Each structure stands twice: as structure tokens, then as C-alpha cells.
Amino acid sequence: MSEPALALEGLSKSFGQNPAVRSVSLTVPRGSFYGLVGPNGAGKTTTLAMATGLLRPDIGRAQVFGHDVWADPVTAKTLFGVLPDGLTLIDRLTGRELLTFQGLLRSMDKSTVDQRSTELLNVLGLSDAGDKLVADYSAGMTKKIGLACAMLHAPRLLLLDEPFEAVDPVSSATIRKILQRFVAGGGSIILSSHVMATVEQLCSHVAVMSEGAIAASGTIEEVRGSEPLEDVFVRLVGGHTDGGEELSWLRS
Numbered sequence: 001m002s003e004p005a006l007a008l009e010g011l012s013k014s015f016g017q018n019p020a021v022r023s024v025s026l027t028v029p030r031g032s033f034y035g036l037v038g039p040n041g042a043g044k045t046t047t048l049a050m051a052t053g054l055l056r057p058d059i060g061r062a063q064v065f066g067h068d069v070w071a072d073p074v075t076a077k078t079l080f081g082v083l084p085d086g087l088t089l090i091d092r093l094t095g096r097e098l099l100t101f102q103g104l105l106r107s108m109d110k111s112t113v114d115q116r117s118t119e120l121l122n123v124l125g126l127s128d129a130g131d132k133l134v135a136d137y138s139a140g141m142t143k144k145i146g147l148a149c150a151m152l153h154a155p156r157l158l159l160l161d162e163p164f165e166a167v168d169p170v171s172s173a174t175i176r177k178i179l180q181r182f183v184a185g186g187g188s189i190i191l192s193s194h195v196m197a198t199v200e201q202l203c204s205h206v207a208v209m210s211e212g213a214i215a216a217s218g219t220i221e222e223v224r225g226s227e228p229l230e231d232v233f234v235r236l237v238g239g240h241t242d243g244g245e246e247l248s249w250l251r252s
């Protein structure tokens with residue numbers, strides 16, 4: 001039972017002629033808190049979608065605790081929870097109804113679903129919104145109910161695509177604590193983020209993606225060496241940070 005929480009091997013995906021992800025291999029050790037960073041369009045969402053069975057790779061495979069996500073999806077999907085990007089929820093349900101629907105789909109018993117739903121709504125600051133239609137939620141509330149859906153069945157691995165995006169600072173602090181407790185209890189997490197400070201504070205490991213490939217990966221210390229992670233990131237992705245002479249027409 002020493003399989004990693006997540007093992008990606010040679011995952012590739014093209015959209016038409018455009019290679020979005022190019023032979024990505026990554027191992028997320030059990031108990032690790034893995035950050036996946038990269039500029040817009042680097043391939044993070046496409047990678048996570050292939051890792052969770054939402055998007056079929058052209059080539060390569062994804063295994064969760066040794067179970068192939070595509071060959072053995074039922075077993076794999078009991079072991080992980082996912083917060084996809086651009087989440088499309090059944091928004092004509094209330095938050096509580098959505099959680100109940102998710103739980104019953106997973107064959108959980110109703111009393112467990114009810115109890116966990118109440119706890120999740122409370123802890124995520126959604127108890128007052130539990131009986132409101134998800135269609136009427138703000139972007140941050142939608143992110144939080146998506147996170148609750150990902151955690152309801154007590155998975156051992158969470159794959160979270162930008163979980164802090166659009167979430168207010170108080171809720172963000174709460175989510176951080178929940179995730180840290182999840183890892184302290186033996187869970188594993190991979191999350192994508194654009195916020196280097198968040199990744200540096202929370203994560204034990206980081207992978208930097210650039211143009212569809214992994215440019216660097218390892219523990220935070222291994223990847224950043226003696227530099228701030230943000231500097232390493234900018235160097236690896238070949239970006240430039242000076243405002244330069246561009247947009248001169250904006251200056252009066």
C-alpha cells in the first residue's frame with residue numbers, strides 16, 4: 001500500500017493543432033499538499049481535468065492510490081474529491097439539496113449526508129444560504145458549495161482547481177484551516193493557484209507548469225532554493241515583470 005496519492009504518467013492533450021498538455025508526469029506523495037502553478041494557459045486545468053476523469057487524455061494515464069482513473073473509475077472516484085474550474089453545478093437546487101443529491105448519488109445513507117451537509121454549510125459560512133438556490137449564489141459562495149460537494153464523501157485526495165479564487169479573506173482563512181486539517185489527518189491535496197504566497201504558506205510541494213509541460217517540481221525548498229518562489233516562477237516561465245514603455249497612451 002505504498003502507491004502515491006496521485007501518479008500522472010505522460011499525460012498529453014491537444015485541442016486541434018494546439019498542444020495544451022505535453023507529456024506531464026507528476027507524483028503526489030501521500031500526505032502531501034501539492035501546489036500546481038503556472039501562467040494563464042499553461043495547462044493546469046487541462047491536467048487536473050485529465051487526472052480526475054473529466055477529460056480523456058490523448059495519451060498517458062492517471063492513477064489514484066494505484067487505481068487507474070480511466071480503467072477503474074468507480075474505485076478511483078470514491079477515493080478523491082474534485083473542485084473543477086468553471087464548475088457547472090445543478091443550480092436549480094438549493095445548496096443543501098445539491099449536497100443531498102451528491103451524497104445519494106454516491107450511495108451514502110441519508111442521515112450521514114444530512115449531518116455532514118449541516119457541518120459543511122456551517123463551517124463554510126453557508127448555513128444561511130443552505131436553502132437558497134445555487135443559481136443565486138455569488139462566485140465565492142459557488143466555489144464554497146463546490147468545495148463542500150468535493151469533501152462530502154470523505155475522500156483521501158482532493159484535487160482543487162483554484163479553490164481560493166473569488167473567495168473573501170475570511171472564508172479563505174477558513175478553507176485554509178480545513179485543508180490543513182485534512183492534510184494533518186493523513187489526506188493529500190493537489191491544488192492549482194496563481195497566488196505564490198498561498199502556495200508557499202500552505203504547500204509542502206510545488207510543480208511549475210509552463211507551455212503545457214512541467215518546468216520544475218519537488219518540495220517547496222527544492223524548487224525555490226534560496227529565492228522567493230515568485231522569482232523562481234517568473235524565471236521558469238520566462239515572463240517579464242516590468243511595466244516598461246507599453247501602454248504609453250494610458251499616461252497623461
Ligand SMILES: Nc1ncnc2c1ncn2[C@@H]1O[C@H](COP(=O)(O)OP(=O)(O)OP(=O)(O)O)[C@@H](O)[C@H]1O
Binds near residue numbers: 046
Ligand atoms: N476546451 C478547449 N478547447 C480548445 N482549447 C482549449 C480548451 N481548454 C483549454 N484549451 C487551451 O489549452 C491551453 C491550456 O489551458 P488551461 O485552461 O489548461 O490552462 P490553465 O493553466 O488552467 O490557465 P488559467 O491559469 O488561465 O486557468 C490553453 O492554450 C487553452 O486555450
